[in-house]
Amino acid sequence: MEEKVKIFMDKVIAKNQGEGEFIQAVQEVAESLIPFIEENPKYKQAKILDRLVEPERVIMFRVPWMDENNEVQVNRGFRVEFNSAIGPYKGGLRFHPSVTLSGLKFLGFEQILKNSLTTLPMGGGKGGSDFNPKGKSDNEIMRFCQSFMSELFRHIGPNTDVPAGDIGVGGREIGFMFGQYKRLRNEFTGVLTGKGREWGGSILRPEATGFGVVYYAAEMLKLQGDDLKGKLVSISGFGNVAWGAALKATELGAKVVTISGPDGYIYDADGIAGEKIEYMLDLRASNNDVVKPYAEEFGAEFHEGKRPWEVAVDVALPCAIQNELNGEDAKKLVDNNVTCIVEGANMPCTPEAIALFHDNKIMFSPGKASNAGGVAVSGLEMSQNSLRFSWKAEEVDEKLKQIMCDIHAACAKYGKREDGYVDYVKGANIAGFVKVADAMLAQGLV
Numbered sequence: 388m389e390e391k392v393k394i395f396m397d398k399v400i401a402k403n404q405g406e407g408e409f410i411q412a413v414q415e416v417a418e419s420l421i422p423f424i425e426e427n428p429k430y431k432q433a434k435i436l437d438r439l440v441e442p443e444r445v446i447m448f449r450v451p452w453m454d455e456n457n458e459v460q461v462n463r464g465f466r467v468e469f470n471s472a473i474g475p476y477k478g479g480l481r482f483h484p485s486v487t488l489s490g491l492k493f494l495g496f497e498q499i500l501k502n503s504l505t506t507l508p509m510g511g512g513k514g515g516s517d518f519n520p521k522g523k524s525d526n527e528i529m530r531f532c533q534s535f536m537s538e539l540f541r542h543i544g545p546n547t548d549v550p551a552g553d554i555g556v557g558g559r560e561i562g563f564m565f566g567q568y569k570r571l572r573n574e575f576t577g578v579l580t581g582k583g584r585e586w587g588g589s590i591l592r593p594e595a596t597g598f599g600v601v602y603y604a605a606e607m608l609k610l611q612g613d614d615l616k617g618k619l620v621s622i623s624g625f626g627n628v629a630w631g632a633a634l635k636a637t638e639l640g641a642k643v644v645t646i647s648g649p650d651g652y653i654y655d656a657d658g659i660a661g662e663k664i665e666y667m668l669d670l671r672a673s674n675n676d677v678v679k680p681y682a683e684e685f686g687a688e689f690h691e692g693k694r695p696w697e698v699a700v701d702v703a704l705p706c707a708i709q710n711e712l713n714g715e716d717a718k719k720l721v722d723n724n725v726t727c728i729v730e731g732a733n734m735p736c737t738p739e740a741i742a743l744f745h746d747n748k749i750m751f752s753p754g755k756a757s758n759a760g761g762v763a764v765s766g767l768e769m770s771q772n773s774l775r776f777s778w779k780a781e782e783v784d785e786k787l788k789q790i791m792c793d794i795h796a797a798c799a800k801y802g803k804r805e806d807g808y809v810d811y812v813k814g815a816n817i818a819g820f821v822k823v824a825d826a827m828l829a830q831g832l833v
Contacts, residue, residue, distance in 0.1 A: 392421050399440055406489035408709065412496050412734060413440050415741075415753075419816035433832075435824045442495065444468040447488070448538045450516055452531045455524055464535050466514035468548055469495040472826035475546055476512030477502055477762060477769075479553030482560065486517045493709075494733055498762070500819030501755040504794045507766035512548055514539070520555050521676070532563035540568050545576045545772070551765045552581035554626075558588075577772025580765035589768035590780045591787070592761075597631020598784065599760015599791045600704055600731040605639060606795035607727055607750050608702075610809070616640035618726075621700040622659075623647045624707035625667045625678055628731045628758070632704050633664050645695035647707060648678035652695040655687040699723035706731030714739030721747050730754035741812065748808050756798050756815035763790045794818075 399413050417436070424430045446466040454460050465488060468476045478498040481491070491513045499511030516535060520528055543550060552561050561581045568578055582588035591598070605615050618641045622629050625646040633643045642658040646667060655663070663685055670680060682689035696703065696716035703725055705712045709732065717740035720728065727750040730736060734754060736744075744751040764787055771777050778786070794815075802814020 388422050388425070391425070392417050395421060395436070403489075403492070406492060408493040409489045409496065411738070412493040415738065415812065416500070416816050419813040420820055423817050423820070429828065430824050433828055435827055438827065439470065439499065439823070440496065442467050442469045442492065443471060445488070446542055450518065450531065450535045450538070452527070452534045454527055462516050462518040462531070464514070464516045464538060465491050466539060466542055466548070466550075467491045467495040467512060468542070469511040469513070470499045470823060471510035472823050472830060473503060474508035474510045476548035477509035477551070477765065478511060478513040479515075479551045480556045481513070481515035481553040482518045482520050482555030483515070484517055484519045486515045491515060497733060497755050499823060500816060501759045502762055503819040503822045504756055504797065504815065505759050505763045505766060505790055506793060507763065509762065509766050512550070514550055515553065515556070520560070525559070528560065529563045532560055533567040536564045536567040537571065540571045543578055545578050545769070549577065549769055550579055551762070557581075558583055577769055580768040582768070587768070587772050589764050589771060589783060590778070591783045592764050592768065593627045594631035594634060595764035595787060596628045596758050596761030597633070597706070597731065598635045599763065599787060600628070600632050600706070600729055600757050601635040601639065602760070602788050602791040603752060603757040603795055604702055604704070604727060604729040606792055607729065607752060610799060611750070615702070618642070618701040619644055619699070620702045620704060621645045621695045621698050622704045622706055623652070623695055623711060623735070624732065626671055626706075628706040630664060630667045632706055632731055633659050633667065637664070641702065644700065645698055646678055646681065647695050648676060650677040650679055651689060651691040651693050653678050653681050653687050653689055654695070654698055655685065696720050701726045703728045704731050705735035707735060708732055709734040710737050712736045712740050714743060716740060717743040721749065725749060728752070729757045731758050733758065745810065750809070750811070752798070752811045753815050755819065756794055756811060759794055760787055760791055763787055
């Protein structure tokens, strides 16, 4: 089987030279799916996996805009429309200097399986630009967003492709892009999610990913006859995902003791709760990307240049960026008797870290399953836009919880080993793949 995986990956690598993030994502999926496909010849004969790793469409375009000094700036825009077998393309837009085609292909590929796991009718896609909103004025951001949408509008629509926000794209950016789309198309439709509540947005969308991560963690513990009450929790990052996770984990009786930024991490032995959680939002809203001010505000420990995985906790929630938790970090967590690792970001754990967790039979969930809460609520926003209707916060939260419970059940079903250990990576990949693969078979060679 290893030889079959190697043959497949050699082809992928040859076609996608230098795209390390995308190749890493495909490798993880291939290792789970190729043995399953060998047992199910219908998928092998139709070469479903070969087709799945090729985007249906990749759009790349220039984005010219004028800064406050009346100087012309030029950025690159992307939209990777990966797979539409089960619904319109769905996935965020990321504005960050690190944005590349490889990164967006990785995210779009993950999005196919993530969206499938929600059971909502959404295909997989991703997009964005190497534009950096940090330090820009509102007018500069508006001009960039309008220029970006002046090209993107040709390729999206409520029944074609429905982008959302992501890193660097919040309510302000979504508003500017939606306004330009509405002006160009002369229609008010649910073409973007993450909109303001007053004009079609869903309640709880900012919190949704973090809430979903914690609901998923609770289900993992429940399967082992345990729960979150009294657990020490380590969280990385301090954006919306970390904020939502801290809020829900505290609500369910856990104590969150860390957050982190590019400057280091905070350790708060008293727990990050109440006004401290709200302060995380204030930090992010002030365009600040460091966490040291939290330590100064609340008298907590600040560990400069370090990651929070050296702290002894029961549950670890990496919610910052990809590949932030490596093999060395994983060893520290294992040595400190961590019980459960649940990814809140996209692919934050390296392959070496994941292998170590599996070798030690520690519960581990990949982001494509455990961070699907954000896109799940985006899917609910799509539904409410179609219905011209909205739900109350309690109703959205209950729907989100049920979706995450169902995702966990599907992953546990396909990932359970004979010795009782659940390989959630394998479970998530197979559970997400089956729905998409069956739809692709039904729709013919397209």
